[in-house]
Amino acid sequence: MPDNCFHCGEPATGEPPISLELDGKTRPFCCQGCKAVCETIHQEGLTGFYNFRTEPAVTPRELTESEVARLRELDHPLVQRSFVVPVKGGQEAQLLIGGITCAACIWLLENHMKQQPGVLSFSVNHTTQRARLVWAQDQTSLSNLLIAIHELGYTARPYQPDEAEQALKAEHRSMLIRLTLAGIGSFQSMMLAFPLYFNMITSVDPEFVTFFRWFSLLIATPVVFYSAAPFFRNARRDIQSRHLTMDVPVAIAIGLAYAASAWVTVAGGEEVYFESVCMFTFFLLLGRYIEVQARYRAGLTGNALAGFHPTVAARVQGEQTDILPIHEIVPGDIIRVRPGETLPVDGEIARGQSTLNEAALTGEYLPETRFPGDTVHAGSINGENPLDIRVVKAGANTRLSGILRVLDRVQEDKPKVAMMADRMAGKFVGRVLILAPVVWIGWWLAGADNAFDITLSVLVVTCPCALSLATPTAITSATVKLRRLGFLPTRGHTLEAMNDIDTVVFDKTGTLTRGELALVDQDTTGSLDKEACRKLAAGLEKHSEHPIARVFHGFPAAAVEDVTNHLGGGLSGSLGDHVYFIGHKSFVADHVNALPPSTSAHDGMEIWLGSEQEWLACYRLDDEPRADAAAAIESLQQAGIHTVLLSGDRSGHVSSIARRLGIEEAIGEASPETKLEVLEQLRDQGRHIMMVGDGLNDLPSMAGAGVSVAMGSAADLTQMKADAVLLNGQLLQLVEALRTSRKTRKIIRQNLIWALIYNLCALPLAAAGMVAPWLAAIGMSISSLVVVLNALRLGRTPGSEPDSINTPVGARVPS
CATH class of the missing domain: 3.40.50.1000 (HAD superfamily/HAD-like)
Structure with a gap:
């Protein structure tokens, strides 16, 4: 049994064996890359990494010339404009780090980078795997620092949040501040109001009551004008558009209660409702925050268009190549796309031959070889050779942009359920707005002094807070459960x-x-065994960036030399006194002095290995x-x-x-x-x-x-x-998700039924003057709490609710 690599844990099967003396012990390595990284870690005094790590490190890979060239491009001021900002003493960039497996990786990265010349600050967030790098531009370049990260076996690329994610993050932060302020206001105002409501304090001096009211006004004012501001803005929008939503009665109730309480505080009177205003605002914002939080979690990644809409392109004019913003590229221009880069335009190949990965656009998993004159599309990824593309369509006219336009058109069509819900909400709110003044007029004509209080209670009681929480709380609870399952x-x-x-x-x-080629079968047809053939194949293919070559990159490799890439055919190289060839059958047949062996039919792709004297092996690749x-x-x-x-x-x-x-x-x-x-x-x-x-x-x-x-x-x-x-x-989680959706529907219906029963019972009591505004706010809060606690039952682990296990997924649950 071969030893495992001291650095990455992979089998150390290299020939001759690769090892290093460390602290008096011989440590085996799977490749020269792992050995070099280990030497670097020891030279920098960071050997604690091997003591504290909880997972094996990633296997480092030597950067190719084209990969280094792409990193060097990041030094261009035009490219840096989109993700680098000047700070005191240097430049700051946000990076996405790949390959982090445990906290020891972050410790190693941070300490390694701090020893690089010119680095002022470097820190990594374990949760997001984003790094903040600050460096002195006059001492080193950004590409040198990124190469230093790659030398440890990790990857790094610029992180650029798109406008949608930035807006989502700002909305989340703003909502959290509003909710916190409303919560603090609710607790403070209730501390002042409860002793008076329940006569906990006897013989209260009127001046003391006045002081309580002024202090409550001070607390409630920022809650109304900042925390509740979205309700007022939305209500104004709804009134102007003549499309009523739940924000209209909410804004009216908050506005009337605050205005009446402020008037009583200044001019004198019996009742103030500051605590009701604060509690009302807090619980409504809690429901909205749950929805915002769910949308915020949906922002899973950074730049939504990264890798499919490059922001710059290399325009070729004679012998000169200039990097320009993509919006300056026009039809007729010639642009150069290097191996591994994404095509930014639709066009025709003017010079060069390469394979293109078009899976993102067509779904075809096998790379397609493209020749001069062939049509290519934005979003395709270039394979192993540089291409000069004559631009035909750019910007909004590309096929990729067309796909996005079709997407937007489809998303504009609302489903029938959503339209029905909109109509029901509008009718509900309209009836609430009619009912409230009718109640006020009725009690005013009856000569009641508390007509306003009763009207306010009706508005608060009929506010659909529990209704608005019924769905998002249940969905959020189910979301947390399913997220644990993936x-x-x-x-x-x-x-x-x-x-x-x-x-x-x-x-x-x-x-x-x-979604990637894998080795599914291997037949040997010559004098070498399977393991020897596979090492030869890996030794040849490690010199190529082609997607087919990546299939062999994980295998132990022989030390093949003088490797030559034959465009559209394969690779050749020498080991000892023999020359070996790997590639398509026709390519190998041109160099082997023997008849090709026969093979059975296969859905995938065949790659052949041979020497000048014999056919050695056939490798069958497929997307499994x-x-x-x-x-x-x-x-x-x-x-x-x-x-x-x-x-x-x-x-x-x-x-x-x-x-x-x-x-x-x-x-x-x-x-x-x-x-x-x-x-x-x-x-x-x-x-x-x-x-x-x-x-x-x-x-x-x-x-x-x-x-x-x-x-x-x-x-x-x-x-x-x-x-x-x-x-x-894991596709099996789709089944559990469908089962959870059925339980979620059940919980939502229970919540809606509870909210309806609550409103049907509370509304006549409030209209009869039997419920004070503060009690209406508490009742509304309790009804909301019941909804939330019921929704939390969805967070139980799978199997804790045996019902519906045998019900076919997709079957309609009886109403």
Whole structure:
């Protein structure tokens, strides 16, 4: 048994063995990269990393020339303009760090970076894995510091929050401040009001009561004018648009209570309602905050367009290359795209030949070779060779932008349930606004001195606080439970909508499959055994950035030398006195002095290894199904769910995957527009659809589905636009999510019934003058508390509620 690498824990199978003397002990390593990182850690006196770590470190990888060149581009002032800001003494950048496995990684990174020349400050947030770097630009460059991070085996790239995330973060912060202020105001005002209400203090001096009222006014004023400000703004908007929402009676109740209390404080009178105003505002804001918190958690990633809409491009003019903002690129320009970069425009290849990964746009998982004259699209990722692209479409005219426009158009169409809810809310609020003045007029005509108090109580009692909390609290409780399981709803309506799902439509690449090529089979056809052939293959392929080559990067590699990349064919290199070749069958056949062996049919891709004298091995590569895909499909079908496979990949492979997983219906070679048409046909048949995907090409169809789910490995934009994200990629959690949605619907109905019973009982009592405004506020608060506590029952672990286990998922629960 080979020893494990001292640094990363991988098997140390190198030949000859790679080792290092450390503290009198010989430590084995799997590669020279791990050995170099370990030497660096010891030279810098950071050996405590190996004592404190709780997980193995990542295996370091040597940066290629093109990767170093891309890092050097980040030194360009035009590129830095979007993520670097000047601070006192230097420049500051926010970075996303990859490869962190435990707290010891952060300790190592921070201490390693602080020893780099020019670094003024470096800190990493473990939760977000974002780093703040401050450096002196006159002493070092940003690229040098990023390379120093990569040398330890971690990755680093600029972090740029988009406008939507920044707005979401600002809304979250503002709501938290408003809620805190209202909470403090509620407790302070109740401390002053309760002794007077319940006669806890006898023989109170009138001047003391006046002081209490002025102090309560002081407390309530910021609550009304700051914490409750959104209610007043929304009410004004609703009145101007003649579309009434719950904010209108809320604003009227808060405004009237505060104005009347302020008047009584100044001019004298019997009752003030400052404590009711503060409590009312606090509990309403609590419900709104829960909704904002759910939306805030949906901002899973930083820049939603990172990697798909580059902000700069390299324009070629003769022998000169200039980096320009993408909005300055016009049709007819020639731009250069290096290996690993994302195409920023639609165009034609003017010079060069390379493979393009178009999975984000088409769903095809195998890279396609493109030649001069071929059409290419923005969002594709260049493979192994540089390309010069003649721009045909840029900016809003690209195919990628077209997909986003289709998405926006679909999202503008409101479902019938949402429109019905809007109509019901408008009618409810309208009747409340009619009822309140009728109550006031009735008591005023009856000569009652407390007509205003009674009217205020009616407004407070009929305020739909419990109604507004019924859904978001239940959904948030279920969301916390599902997040622990790896399924994160990112919209308030997701779980409720999932209750009716009877059809689940899956994308293939990256959803049912892993979304990357893997070695699925190997046949030896020559004089070497499998292990020797695999080392030769890894030794050749480690010199390439091609997606096929990455399949072999994790295997022990032989020390192959003089490796040459043959465009569109494969690689050649020498080991000892022999020359070896790896690549497509036709390429290897041109260099092997022997007839090629016959092979059986295979859905994936064949890569051949040979020497000048013989064929050595055949490697079969394919995009394999996820480990739990078959079990998830079986569970869904047992629960009465119809499953569909809808993919942009070629039809033969789609049908093969469908047969292996037992999927009932499979459609291949579907464009984004075709996918949307298929979903519309299913919807016309009366089906309630969940769409599970991971690519940008899935966005229009995901938006057209009742519920859209993005895989955790999906593009940032796909995750942000989806209704839910499967964080851990475990498809079996879809079944648990559907079960939880049914329980969520049950809890929501219980909450709504309780809120309705409360209002039906409290309204006549308030209209009869039997409920004081402060008591109405307390009653409203208690009804809200009941709703919240009932919703918390959803947080129980799976299996604690045996009901509905045998009910088919997607079946309608009787009302």
